[in-house]
Amino acid sequence: MTRTNAPTPSRRQVLAAVGAATAVSALGAPFVARGQAAKIRVGMPTILSGRVAILGTSSRDAAILAVNKFNAAGGFGGREVELVVRDSKGQPDEAARVTRDLVNTEGCELIIDAEASSGSFAVHEVVGELGVLCLHTCSETSALTADPKLHKPTAFRSARQGIHDAVAGGKYAADIAKRDGLMKWMTCSPDYAYGRDNTAQFVEYLKIFAPEVEVVNEAWPKLFEPDYTAYVTRVLQVQPDAIYSALWGGDLVSFLEQANLYQIFANGLQWFSGGLADPPIVNALKQLPSGLHSVFRYDPEYPDSEANKAFHQGFTEISETEPTNWAWQTYTAVQFIDQALQATGGKTDGQALADAIKGAKVESPFTETGEITMRESDHTIIGYPVAWGQSRPDPKGFQNWERGDWDEILSMEAEWKKRQGYA
Numbered sequence: 001m002t003r004t005n006a007p008t009p010s011r012r013q014v015l016a017a018v019g020a021a022t023a024v025s026a027l028g029a030p031f032v033a034r035g036q037a038a039k040i041r042v043g044m045p046t047i048l049s050g051r052v053a054i055l056g057t058s059s060r061d062a063a064i065l066a067v068n069k070f071n072a073a074g075g076f077g078g079r080e081v082e083l084v085v086r087d088s089k090g091q092p093d094e095a096a097r098v099t100r101d102l103v104n105t106e107g108c109e110l111i112i113d114a115e116a117s118s119g120s121f122a123v124h125e126v127v128g129e130l131g132v133l134c135l136h137t138c139s140e141t142s143a144l145t146a147d148p149k150l151h152k153p154t155a156f157r158s159a160r161q162g163i164h165d166a167v168a169g170g171k172y173a174a175d176i177a178k179r180d181g182l183m184k185w186m187t188c189s190p191d192y193a194y195g196r197d198n199t200a201q202f203v204e205y206l207k208i209f210a211p212e213v214e215v216v217n218e219a220w221p222k223l224f225e226p227d228y229t230a231y232v233t234r235v236l237q238v239q240p241d242a243i244y245s246a247l248w249g250g251d252l253v254s255f256l257e258q259a260n261l262y263q264i265f266a267n268g269l270q271w272f273s274g275g276l277a278d279p280p281i282v283n284a285l286k287q288l289p290s291g292l293h294s295v296f297r298y299d300p301e302y303p304d305s306e307a308n309k310a311f312h313q314g315f316t317e318i319s320e321t322e323p324t325n326w327a328w329q330t331y332t333a334v335q336f337i338d339q340a341l342q343a344t345g346g347k348t349d350g351q352a353l354a355d356a357i358k359g360a361k362v363e364s365p366f367t368e369t370g371e372i373t374m375r376e377s378d379h380t381i382i383g384y385p386v387a388w389g390q391s392r393p394d395p396k397g398f399q400n401w402e403r404g405d406w407d408e409i410l411s412m413e414a415e416w417k418k419r420q421g422y423a
Contacts (some may be wrong), residue, residue: 039082040075040348042067042337043102045095045123046114046138048087051224051250054280055138055326059114060085061319062327066334076346081337084108088119090224095119099126109348110134112333114326117141117194118223121150128152133340133353135333138326140165140274141194142201145380146422154350156357156379158333158372160325162198164386165274165295167412168404170205172388173244173272173293177210182241182270184216188231188255189246191220198246198274205412206244216240221251228255232262241270248275253284265289277389277398279322285396292391294398297325298366302401303385307365328366332381335362336374368403382406 044063046056063083071080084106088095095115099122102108111134113123120139127134134155136144142163143150176182187203189195203215217238219231232255235243247255252275265271275281276294296302300312300323311331315323336357341348343356359376366372366385373383386404391397417423 038078039080040110040341040346041082041084041106041108042110042112043099043106043108044083044085044112044114045088045098045102045119046085047090047116047119048085049089051254052090052116052248054249054321054324055116056085056087056114058280058319058321058324058327059112059137059330061321062315062323062331063112063114063334065314065318066331066338070334070338076341079346088115090116090119092119092122096122096126099123100130103130103132108132110337110350110353112137112330112337114138114330117144117197118192120144121193124150124152124155127155130350132350133337133348133357135336137330137333139194141197143193143197145378146417146420148378148422151379154354156336156354156374158336158374158381159329160384160386161380162194162201162274163413163416164382164404164409166198166201166205167409168386169202169272169274169295169388170207171209171404171408172402173202173206173242174209174213176270176293177206177213177242180241180270183213184239184241185213186217186219186235186238186240186243187215187245188219188221188235188243190223190225190248190251192223195220195223195246199244201416202244202246202272202274221247221255224251225254228258231255232258232264235259235264235269236262242272243269244272244274246274249281250284252276253281256285260287260289265292275325276391278324279397280324282391282396282398283322288391288393288396290391290393293388294391296385296387296389296398296401298323298328299389299398299401301397302387302389303366303368305365305370307363307370311365332362332364332366332372335364336360382410 048056067081067083086098113136117139120136136157140162145157187199189199271292273294278297340353340356344352361371361373364372387401389398389401
């Protein structure tokens with residue numbers, strides 16, 4: 001938020017609210033973070049149950065932190081924000097239904113879409129039809145905002161985008177492949193839009209920077225696959241030099257736990273991941289091998305700034321978990337909403353708010369430069385941390401972050417858009 005000196009609720013208060021959210025979600029009723037008359041109601045469809053519930057709970061807690069700061073600072077003209085969170089259970093049809101219900105029945109004037117990519121495309125269509133402001137905070141599938149055919153005037157992405165990570169990750173992995181002779185690659189990613197899109201882009205840029213590498217095998221487990229034994233044994237059979245994986249959340253934890261049982265990293269296999277460096281994911285692993293590579297997700301020590309440390313402290317005081325990538329992205333969404341409300345004089349008309357967000361910048365604890373920009377041309381953020389680092393087992397975490405070059409990323413993204421017919 002733009003106001004960082006306001007108090008936050010106690011852990012007990014927020015955990016009570018979290019408990020209420022979980023209880024009423026099962027009944028199909030909304031969770032209201034703060035409820036009084038004449039509030040600006042903001043709806044949040046997300047995933048609060050199942051293996052990847054960490055996506056929804058960490059997004060929700062970050063939104064609560066940001067909304068309570070906004071309200072404690074006086075809201076806008078006496079109007080506070082009321083956060084209404086609903087569980088889609090990770091089902092796209094339910095995400096669409098919940099979003100429509102939040103607007104038409106619950107009276108929500110804005111939407112924070114904290115769905116995985118599978119649900120975000122469904123939400124995207126609904127908000128396009130209804131004309132309300134929407135910020136997608138978790139979907140990283142590039143096409144959501146990059147494809148002009150999918151453009152919705154009032155929809156934005158405050159989440160990282162796959163193509164940005166692909167350029168930085170491809171360059172990082174290619175340098176290591178050349179140095180260490182990693183010529184034989186395998187991929188193992190979830191079989192849905194994000195997994196396919198993210199993996200194809202990573203491989204494309206890996207080969208651009210290191211044409212000599214070869215992908216010898218691909219594995220596509222279903223989203224929320226219950227058992228990864230078949231995929232782990234395939235790795236042992238193929239014996240690649242390196243693996244790239246877009247698995248995330250509980251799926252990634254389950255795969256790595258089973259991989260550790262088979263000791264697949266014992267003989268020097270290199271692992272490159274689009275989703276490992278989230279503190280709750282790292283902490284959920286019984287054993288974190290040393291030297292696994294991951295793109296930055298969230299790290300309380302990177303960037304090494306007082307603002308980042310303050311965010312981490314504020315979040316952990318009100319949540320049962322560490323911040324995640326989805327947490328900082330959702331917090332950033334509320335920052336853009338706050339700033340847009342100031343610009344529109346408190347008007348919640350979708351197009352008026354959208355006009356205020358296009359091209360806007362917000363101060364950010366999560367970047368090296370201290371700000372994040374919402375690009376006007378395609379409604380997605382740029383300037384966020386695009387870095388790759390390596391795992392350390394003790395204390396569990398990541399280190400040796402190598403910052404991506406945004407000038408190179410934007411240049412190569414422009415070329416990619418032309419190849420895709422997006423520009």
